[in-house]
Amino acid sequence: MAESDDLALPALPTPSSFPFPYPKPYDIQLQLMQVVFRAIEDGKIAIVESPTGTGKSLSLLTSTLTWLEQHEKRSNEGFINGLREKLRNDDPDDPDWVIEHSLQSKLNEIQQIQELKNERLQKARERERKIKRNPNLGLNKGLVSKKAKTDISLGNEKGSHMQEDEFLPDDAKENDERDNDQGPYLSKEVRELMNKYEASRPKSAPEEVEEEDVPKIYYTSRTHTQLRQLTSELLKTSFPLSDSSSDNENTDNGNVEAGPSKGISLVPLGSRKQLCINDKVRALVKNGGDERLNEACLDMQKSGKARCEFLPSKSDEGIMLDARDSVLASVKDIEDLVMIGRKSCVCPYYATRRAVKQSQIVTLPYNLLLQKNAREALDINLKNQVIVIDEAHNLIDTLLSIHSTTLTSTTLLNAVSQLQQYLSRFKNRLKSIHSLKIRQVLSLLQGLIKVCQIFLYDNDNGRDSNGLNNKRKGQVKNEVLNANELMERVGKGNDQLNPIDLVNYLKESKLARKISGFSELIIEQNASKESKISKSATQRHASIASLHIVESFLLSLVDAREDGRVILSREENNGNQIMAIKYVLLNPAERFKEIVEEARSVILAGGTMEPISDFLQQLFPSLPKDRFSTLSCSHVIPxxxxxxxxxxxxxxxxxxxxxxxxxxxxxxxxxxxxxxxxxxxxxxxxxxxxxxxxxxxxxxxxxxxxxxxxxxxxxxxxxxxxxxxxxxxxxxxxxxxxxxxxxxxxxxxxxxxxxxxxxxxxxxxxxxxxxxxxxxxxxxxxxxxxxxxxxxxxxxxxxxxxxxxxxxxxxxxxxxxxxxxxxxxxxxxxxxxxxxxxxxxxxxxxxxxxxxxxxxxxxxxxxxxxxxxxxxxxxxxxxxxxxxxxxxxxxxxxxx
Incomplete structure (x- = not known):
């Protein structure tokens, strides 16, 4: 667990009561809130079980946000005392009234910044009220009208080399100046959920102060449906940011306090599929799947390309800041963000990511939190933050799943075919280093295919992997290897293969994206010539995604330690025999360790967490018992x-x-x-x-x-x-x-x-x-x-x-x-x-x-x-x- 920066501050006592949204919480709800509060304050891991129907989500929200509120107050007091002490040490001879005057001047500057932020949020709420009162109103329509029409059709065959040059591999030095979140380090599931901060990501305007990553709660669950329910639960509490003028319109005394009331802001992180408002791009989901939507979005941000009309340029930075403020101004779910985005004509996908640093609670699916490279791409910093993992009975299986990858012989054959076609088309335009590396990738894939063929042959002829007779002829369907043993078989006769080097190349060159885009271009050109679609959308997507799957698998091999295995197996698919090479993670603790070490506190919560011994043994084998708080609640029913x-x-x-x-x-x-x-x-x-x-x-x-x-x-x-x-x-x-x-x-x-x-x-x-x-x-x-x-x-x-x-x-x-x-x-x-x-x-x-x-x-x-x-x-x-x-x-x- 990360060392807390507030160790010098006075400890917070466990509250005897909480601002629960109902008059009197059940005893088990109070007990749960106290255990969670204490665990966060003491920097512990809490494993809590509260049966469904006992108000678990409300109890978790109330306890975590109560701590956050009290922690912020404590931090402010500590900041003031620390600043006073610093001023006193800087000028020991100054009288107290001078020090207090200097202190007040500094605090006034901070207050002005906060007031400006409050004004921006108030304006955002005003814009939302206008939209709700007038559904036909569209803000920022000028942003769209001044954009060139977006052409994202890949089947527009022009026959020029200039069109195809975009499919050439990127050079490493080019990628030093841009984000690399599209590399092989992301699983397919994560790749379709994020893709953030690309090369042309809008930068803060000069007048905008660098945003501070405020203390926050990262709240994750298995599905967006569960996270949507959490949003509705938050609205029942007294914590969310609210519009004071709106809240007080019906008060009897007529005293309306100007500006927004103090509260908690929430940002729900979602995928492009959920948040994209460009209908032309969304249409690609029907033809090429979610990955194609991601790639189309990224393509429209490259220099020289028609920019997405819903993503403001640097000169329109104020529009993006308005969109960010709209996300922070009130509690919204994914559907609300899409509606506001469509009305304001600003991309909600990027608006939510601009709002993360200033939010006090961020909701996101498991995969975006649990995979390190996804967190890095999303610019999520867990240092001293609080993490709540709801429905945590799924946690171990989820960790094992997202770090495991399956590569079938069909996928391998598709990837080899694409690479050969790509080399044939671009061999005279590739730099020598790219030509060499692509041929090495091709050699690696052909080596994997050979491993599959030998496995099938040996089993069909009753021999084991050493060529010895095997009496269980026809019954052996699996073989288990470690990553090194697999690479030894692949590399026989080819000592030049270095999987670490190839993985780094794939990441730097973005070869999978280049080849998948080129492959789709060829498919659509052929379909256009034949005046018919030769493959279903599903088949096309599977074919195009082949090299992405290969990347994920190679990463698994590179990342493999003693806690992973490679399983060769024979499977049936529509009556055909195919081979599967699967990397299986056996130990989730190492992947979860990074989160535990960074975060201030981790709360694992669920309706049925028993048996808890699994979590202690498989996730935290090396942590002492005094680092844990556990609670298994009874039910609220008699x-x-x-x-x-x-x-x-x-x-x-x-x-x-x-x-x-x-x-x-x-x-x-x-x-x-x-x-x-x-x-x-x-x-x-x-x-x-x-x-x-x-x-x-x-x-x-x-x-x-x-x-x-x-x-x-x-x-x-x-x-x-x-x-x-x-x-x-x-x-x-x-x-x-x-x-x-x-x-x-x-x-x-x-x-x-x-x-x-x-x-x-x-x-x-x-x-x-x-x-x-x-x-x-x-x-x-x-x-x-x-x-x-x-x-x-x-x-x-x-x-x-x-x-x-x-x-x-x-x-x-x-x-x-x-x-x-x-x-x-x-x-x-x-x-x-x-x-x-x-x-x-x-x-x-x-x-x-x-x-x-x-x-x-x-x-x-x-x-x-x-x-x-x-x-x-x-x-x-x-x-x-x-x-x-x-x-x-x-x-x-x-x-x-």
Missing amino acids: KENLLTQVVCVGPRKTEFEFKYSNKENVVILTELGSVIQSTIGLVPDGVVVFLPSYAFLDKIKVAWTASGLMSKLGDRKTLFFEPQTSGDVESTLRDYALAISSGHANSISGEESKKTGTLLFAVVGGKLSEGINFSDSLGRCIIMVGLPFANVGSVELQERMKYIENLPGNNKDSSREMYENLCMRAVNQSIGRAIRHANDYATILLVDKRYGTPRIKNKLPKWIGEDVKIQNDFGSVAKGIAGFFREKREKERGFK
Whole structure:
């Protein structure tokens, strides 16, 4: 953790109360706010679990922003005292009144700067009010009208060398004067989310003071949807910047304070895809994907090119500053920024980035924070800042994912074809150094293709990588290497290949961008000649993106340490055999270490953080225990609103243990069906059954349809199944909710129906197990079937377990612990879907006797695990469910 610059200042005491937006926070909310506040002040790492429905986001915002507010006040006081001391030391003979006069003069200068900033923000709010009052109003329209028409068509064939010269590689000395954020150091995901501060990035006007990077909170979550929800939560608090004149218009005393009220500004960082307002550029998404949009934006900022009409030039710097102030003036989400950007005719993508330094809270997706090169490209400085990572149960998997890269034989062949075509076209115009380096890149790719071919040949002929006979002919699908071993195979017969040198060249020359642009030009020219599109947009994009993927993979090899592996595998794609070379990161701690060392404090928060031991072992293996604050909150619901039972046996006394060997056991499947049939007769409204895999879901569909059980279940409740595609999730949930509402309506109208609600079959880790709320009648019962252990046959999982076993102080128990924790974190996410607010109630059935063992039971969330009832006969289970809902019905009648 970074050393704090305010160590000499007095420590802040933990508040006994916070400016929470509701009259009185729950005890667990107050406890969470105090733990987070103390962790930030003491420079610690906090790992906090607060179940969904307990106001976690509001508690995190209130605690972090309370600390920020008090820290700013403390810093101001420290600054004044320090300045006074400096003036006194500079002139020891000066009397106190002279020192105070000099001090006040300095403070007046600072106040004037702040007043100017406040005036700018007030003007920005005035502009926003005008736009809202007059939707047809367009500010800065002159900015657009004076621009030349933007021509971004790559298919405009002119037949001149001048047009193609833009595809020549950049020289290293040229890149010394421009940003290199488009290099190979960025994964595909990050590349499509950012691309910042290019060569023609507007510089501050001479009169503009260099912006200070003020203390702030970086708040990150998995998706923009979750970050959008955070924005709405912030508006409930007293912290956001607000328009005082607007806020006080309805006051009785008529005293309106001039200028904006003091508060917190928020900047949401998004991608070009989300923020671009140039419709001509956005049209490229349909043809070439997000990367093509990024490249088109960058192309229009090169000298000699038609500049994007929404990005002001240096002479129009005041317009960009107005756009920056508009971002800071009030809390907005991505959609608001786009609307204001369109009305003001200024790019919101660049406006948000100009606003980051002056903002007190910045929201951004995981990838932009967790990857070092993305942070550098975005000019994000984490020194002594506070980082909040929400939904942090995803953190380890996300770190491993964004630092892993897969290269298929198809991608390699596309990249080789593009390089050969490029060399053929430009060989007489390339400088000798570029020609040499491009041929070396080509040789490297051809070496990787040869590795793939040898792997396939050896396995097809029953030989291992050393050429020895292998009895498992036709069964070997994977081989594990480290990065050095792979490069040894690639470099056989070619000692000139230096992957570090080639990665640096690719970054400096921006070769991937040059070749992808040239390749698209050729594709569009050929399509134009043939008067038809020969490839789908998806195929074209995949082909054009090939060299970008190669860059990411080569970076992984260069960056590889002992904590990474290369996996060669045979895969099937549409019936064809292809090879995949995948770099897999095994140790997330080293990549996260940079963040921990820079930041003042890191807060990991989630609804289901248990088992916490995974975070301590895999993210912070070398940090002492006194650097952590941990908290696992209970729920805000009363204990009588939750009934959790472990179902060890079914109605016919068959034991439930859904191991791999039992997956096709007809007796157990039949017994499970009986449990569900009995349960849905006792539970009103919605019942959600979580199954361990899609294969298991398919199996029970077949078995229960054949036996007639599925029909019986459908007579009792309307049946729904997890959809096969993500696009169908919303419609499935809508129909599910409507079916419950219809059941209520029939009950009220007196219509008789056998059906008592709905039954939804979902998969753990699937589309419905995270981020979906089954609150109130949508989820009165959650049935968790078995323990969804990951496939232990997975090569990646095996390598990860071996790596953990070999860490200092670890053994096989350590890898077993990690394996169980993966499973239980998925379980906890799924069963946490049921209880979503203080007045909600539900019952949870854990159908597998292993849930009753201390080792597994202790990995359940504390708000569930404390009162779990282990039932060794199904009669007790049914009795408990019946009594639970009878009590709820009686209570509801009492209220009526």
